[in-house]
Structure formats: C-alpha cells, structure tokens
Amino acid sequence: MSPLSYAFAGVLGLLVLSSAVSGSPEWARIEEKLRSDLLSNYDKNVRPSNTTVISFNGPFIRDVQLDDASNAIEMFCWLNFQWQDDRLIWDEAKYAGVDVLSVPVDMLWTPDIATYNSPSIDDVRAIDNQPMVVKSTGSVLWIPPAKLRASCGADIRLWPRDTHVCNITIGSWTQSGLMVDFDIQSQPEIKYWTGKETNMTGSTWEILEANSTKESKQYPCCPDIYIDVALSIKLRRYAPSSITTIIVPAVCLSLLTLIVFLLPPSAGEKVTIGGFCLVLDLIFLIYISATIGVTRSTTPILVKLACQQFVLAAISLMVSVQVLRLARGPRSSGLSSCIRRPLAALASCLFLGNYSAMVTNDRPSTKDDFKKYPDHPPQYSQLSSSSETTSTDDYVVLAAVVDRLLFLLFLALCLNNVIRFWSVL
Structure with missing residues (x-):
C-alpha cells in the first residue's frame, strides 16, 4: 500500500474516532432513521399476525387493598405482556448496532386490555400508557402500571383474622380468541408477585397465594370464544394493633x-x-x-x-x-x-x-x-x-x-x- 493510502486511512480513522467521541448527534440521526424506517408504513390498528399470541407473566404487585364496605379489591401492579411483531424487525448492523428502542404506546399496536369484573365503568380501562421496549428481533415488551379494581365478596365473619380469595379477570375487550390469544408463562414464586423485599410494607393485607390461569368463555352477545386471564389472590388481614x-x-x-x-x-x-x-x-x-x-x-x-x-x-x-x-x-x-x-x-x-x-x-x-x-x-x-x-x-x-x-x-x-x-x- 502506498504512503498516500496510509495517510488517507489514518485521516478516515481520525474522522470516525472524532465522530464516536462527539457521539450524540450522529447517534440521534441513526435512531431517527431507524424509527422513520420502522414506523413510516406502520399501521397501529392492524394486529401483528392473524392470531397474535401474548405472553403473560404474573403481575408485580405493589399494593393491594380490600374494601369491606363496597366489596371490591383494588390492586396496584405492573403488568407484563410480550408478543412478536415481525413488522418491527431490523438489521442491527445497518443502524450502528442499535438493537433496542423505546417507543410510545400510542405509536404501536397494543391489545385492548380491560377488566371484565370491575364494579364500575371507570375501572374497566385502568392501565397507564407507558412506552414499550422493542428489540431488533421484533419482540415487544410492555410493562404498564395498572390499578385493577374488581368485585370481591368480602366475608368478614372472622374479622380481624379473616382471609379472602379474590379474582381479577383481564382480557381483550373486542378481539376474540381467534385474533388474540394468551400464553400463561410458568407460575413465578410468590415473592415475584409481591416483591416482599421492598414493597407491601405498609399494607394491611398479606398475600398468601397468587396465581394466574387462562380461561376460554363464550358470551351471549357474541358467538366467538374470548380468552382471558384470571388472577386469583388469597389475602389475609394483617392487623396486629x-x-x-x-x-x-x-x-x-x-x-x-x-x-x-x-x-x-x-x-x-x-x-x-x-x-x-x-x-x-x-x-x-x-x-x-x-x-x-x-x-x-x-x-x-x-x-x-x-x-x-x-x-x-x-x-x-x-x-x-x-x-x-x-x-x-x-x-x-x-x-x-x-x-x-x-x-x-x-x-x-x-x-x-x-x-x-x-x-x-x-x-x-x-x-x-x-x-x-x-x-x-x-x-x-x-x-x-x-x-x-x-x-x-x-x-x-x-x-x-x-x-x-x-x-x-x-x-x-x-x-x-x-x-x-x-x-x-
């Protein structure tokens, strides 16, 4: 190689190094191009596939309260949904190794999750619109905070040593099992549900058991079968005072x-x-x-x-x-x-x-x-x-x-x- 070629290669390396050091403008342009390429022709109203399978991993419960007077359970938790959207696949090498994107929830398709057994209309859609995490493989991870409120008949006959089993049913409001299906992951340990290491310290209730099951139901309004997830929680009152x-x-x-x-x-x-x-x-x-x-x-x-x-x-x-x-x-x-x-x-x-x-x-x-x-x-x-x-x-x-x-x-x-x-x- 001629000396001129070595000089040219050295200058090019210095330019690349200086671009990497300065970093932010070039990286921002790469991510902007990636978002533009992915979402320019993306229709958020169309499902990723004919039958979109949503993987559900038990919620991370931050707090839970049971109102004896209104017979309703209120649970503040982080839900965990994950599905595959092939329209969001990209080649990392073409975009300087960018393999993860944080995308606002209103820009991508999301399941219309609702609480089926909520006591009032205000509690049907109680999921916050937090951004999603999209990987280069097309995997979409959505962990929205939610305040789920459902009816639960409280039997306080043994107060203050009473225990209750409450069910919260969530699922797609308009899309049947042929359109949206749920895949319940392996049941995690109870400490994953409650996070006892850092949370639930000020609650008056102690969670004894928690599990999630997949259910198929047919309603009088519609001939199709709908898939939902039933969260079952066993609570015990914690009132030492x-x-x-x-x-x-x-x-x-x-x-x-x-x-x-x-x-x-x-x-x-x-x-x-x-x-x-x-x-x-x-x-x-x-x-x-x-x-x-x-x-x-x-x-x-x-x-x-x-x-x-x-x-x-x-x-x-x-x-x-x-x-x-x-x-x-x-x-x-x-x-x-x-x-x-x-x-x-x-x-x-x-x-x-x-x-x-x-x-x-x-x-x-x-x-x-x-x-x-x-x-x-x-x-x-x-x-x-x-x-x-x-x-x-x-x-x-x-x-x-x-x-x-x-x-x-x-x-x-x-x-x-x-x-x-x-x-x-």
Missing part, C-alpha cells in the same frame, strides 16, 4: 361484669358498677361497629360478642337491683325453718360460710322468751328488734346465695363465649 385495641378490651369487658356479683349483696356499689359496665359495653359496641364497618353480607363474630356482652351487662344490672332490694328491703318475718336449713347447706356449698352461720344460729322466738323468763320477760322493743334482725339476716343470706349462683351462671356464659369466639380472639 387489633389485639390491643379490640380483642383485649372485649375480653376485659366480659370479665368486668363478674365483679358486680362479687360485691356484698347489700352494697349499693353493685348498681354503680353495673351501670358503668353497661355504658362501657355500649361505647365499645359503637367503636367496634365503626371500626369494622357495616356490610350487607355477613356480621363479624366480634360484633356478635360485643352485642351479647351488652345484653349480659344489662341483665346483670337489672338482677343487681333486685338482689339489692332483697338484701335491704324491710321484712316483718324471717324465712321458715324448711327454707333456712337448705339455704344454709347451699350457702356452705357455695363457699359462703359466714352467711351460712347467720341462718344456722337459732334465736328464741317471742313465745320461747316468755316461757324462759316468766317473771322478767323481755321488753317488746327488744323482741321486735331481735325478730327484725333475724328476718333481715335470712334475706341477706338468700340474696348472697342468689348473687353467687348468678356469678357462676355468668362465668359459664363468659367461658362459653370465649370458646365460641376463640377463632377471632
């Missing part, structure tokens, strides 16, 4: 009612504490109803527990008033001996030894006092006071026995409620 704000107060209020029957039968504080318990149960019932919300489908077991506790508190207050009246009311005569003896035995069985001694100590009657002291009979006032004290003691013991029996009955009811509602406690 409910243990301290709802469950513990519910158990404490159930046990607080028992204190009314542990006070002495003649103590006026029984009515005060009973009324206080009734007010607390009413406030708790209002609070728990506002916290859980009202649904037309089911009633939470915890709300039933609060209602039953409110009824028990009201009954205990009414019974306490009757017991107090029985212990304090004036009596002209005591109980007969056929009642006093079984009453004393029952008081002993109920661990009321002090009250049992009050009815077992036989006091002489008025007639016996006259026989015992014929010369110096006791005064009438003394006899009257002794008789009144005896009758009062008899009814105090009777009130104590009734109190203790009611205590055992209410204790059995509280334990029964704890066993029945253990699934939510």
Whole structure:
C-alpha cells in the first residue's frame, strides 16, 4: 500500500474516532432513521399476525387493598405482556448496532386490555400508557402500571383474622380468541408477585397465594370464544394493633361484669358498677361497629360478642337491683325453718360460710322468751328488734346465695363465649 493510502486511512480513522467521541448527534440521526424506517408504513390498528399470541407473566404487585364496605379489591401492579411483531424487525448492523428502542404506546399496536369484573365503568380501562421496549428481533415488551379494581365478596365473619380469595379477570375487550390469544408463562414464586423485599410494607393485607390461569368463555352477545386471564389472590388481614385495641378490651369487658356479683349483696356499689359496665359495653359496641364497618353480607363474630356482652351487662344490672332490694328491703318475718336449713347447706356449698352461720344460729322466738323468763320477760322493743334482725339476716343470706349462683351462671356464659369466639380472639 502506498504512503498516500496510509495517510488517507489514518485521516478516515481520525474522522470516525472524532465522530464516536462527539457521539450524540450522529447517534440521534441513526435512531431517527431507524424509527422513520420502522414506523413510516406502520399501521397501529392492524394486529401483528392473524392470531397474535401474548405472553403473560404474573403481575408485580405493589399494593393491594380490600374494601369491606363496597366489596371490591383494588390492586396496584405492573403488568407484563410480550408478543412478536415481525413488522418491527431490523438489521442491527445497518443502524450502528442499535438493537433496542423505546417507543410510545400510542405509536404501536397494543391489545385492548380491560377488566371484565370491575364494579364500575371507570375501572374497566385502568392501565397507564407507558412506552414499550422493542428489540431488533421484533419482540415487544410492555410493562404498564395498572390499578385493577374488581368485585370481591368480602366475608368478614372472622374479622380481624379473616382471609379472602379474590379474582381479577383481564382480557381483550373486542378481539376474540381467534385474533388474540394468551400464553400463561410458568407460575413465578410468590415473592415475584409481591416483591416482599421492598414493597407491601405498609399494607394491611398479606398475600398468601397468587396465581394466574387462562380461561376460554363464550358470551351471549357474541358467538366467538374470548380468552382471558384470571388472577386469583388469597389475602389475609394483617392487623396486629387489633389485639390491643379490640380483642383485649372485649375480653376485659366480659370479665368486668363478674365483679358486680362479687360485691356484698347489700352494697349499693353493685348498681354503680353495673351501670358503668353497661355504658362501657355500649361505647365499645359503637367503636367496634365503626371500626369494622357495616356490610350487607355477613356480621363479624366480634360484633356478635360485643352485642351479647351488652345484653349480659344489662341483665346483670337489672338482677343487681333486685338482689339489692332483697338484701335491704324491710321484712316483718324471717324465712321458715324448711327454707333456712337448705339455704344454709347451699350457702356452705357455695363457699359462703359466714352467711351460712347467720341462718344456722337459732334465736328464741317471742313465745320461747316468755316461757324462759316468766317473771322478767323481755321488753317488746327488744323482741321486735331481735325478730327484725333475724328476718333481715335470712334475706341477706338468700340474696348472697342468689348473687353467687348468678356469678357462676355468668362465668359459664363468659367461658362459653370465649370458646365460641376463640377463632377471632
């Protein structure tokens, strides 16, 4: 090769090197030419092929919420669609090695994805128009953010330990299975769906299971078969604060009612504490109803527990008033001996030894006092006071026995409620 040829080659190399260093204008012109060549005769309303197969890989879930009142699930996720469009194939060597393009979504064909079981018309098309990634092989990758909202019947009977299985069905709105078909990729791990390493940290729901299935359906409007993708998600409520704000107060209020029957039968504080318990149960019932919300489908077991506790508190207050009246009311005569003896035995069985001694100590009657002291009979006032004290003691013991029996009955009811509602406690 002549020296002139070497010089010419050196100058050409310097020009190419300087062009590569400056970079941006030349690279921009190459990409502009590539876009012009690809999209000049491209019709975005025409499908890439007669039957376009769209590969679907499970969504990347960023957040999920289940509205108990409206019975709707709302999931914010990134969908993952991929298909082949041979009209977008190019030779990398002709375009300085450019093998990937980012193309706005309104410039290429996209499937008209819609949510079939959305509760309102505003939620049918809730997919954002983010750009697509096109490779030189004609492969199109579209990962649009989407807020999918679908109907899901919430069964909150076991609130706050309830679990729900919700389905979100997506598919092409106008193109049947002969035009657009879906290919479900292998089911990814649950951590791919939820991204537990960085996301779902502030959600009140925990995703237990998630999978996607392909379904073929025929609708009354159209004779063709339509293909859709059903996303099934199993959720469990994650509410650790409910243990301290709802469950513990519910158990404490159930046990607080028992204190009314542990006070002495003649103590006026029984009515005060009973009324206080009734007010607390009413406030708790209002609070728990506002916290859980009202649904037309089911009633939470915890709300039933609060209602039953409110009824028990009201009954205990009414019974306490009757017991107090029985212990304090004036009596002209005591109980007969056929009642006093079984009453004393029952008081002993109920661990009321002090009250049992009050009815077992036989006091002489008025007639016996006259026989015992014929010369110096006791005064009438003394006899009257002794008789009144005896009758009062008899009814105090009777009130104590009734109190203790009611205590055992209410204790059995509280334990029964704890066993029945253990699934939510």
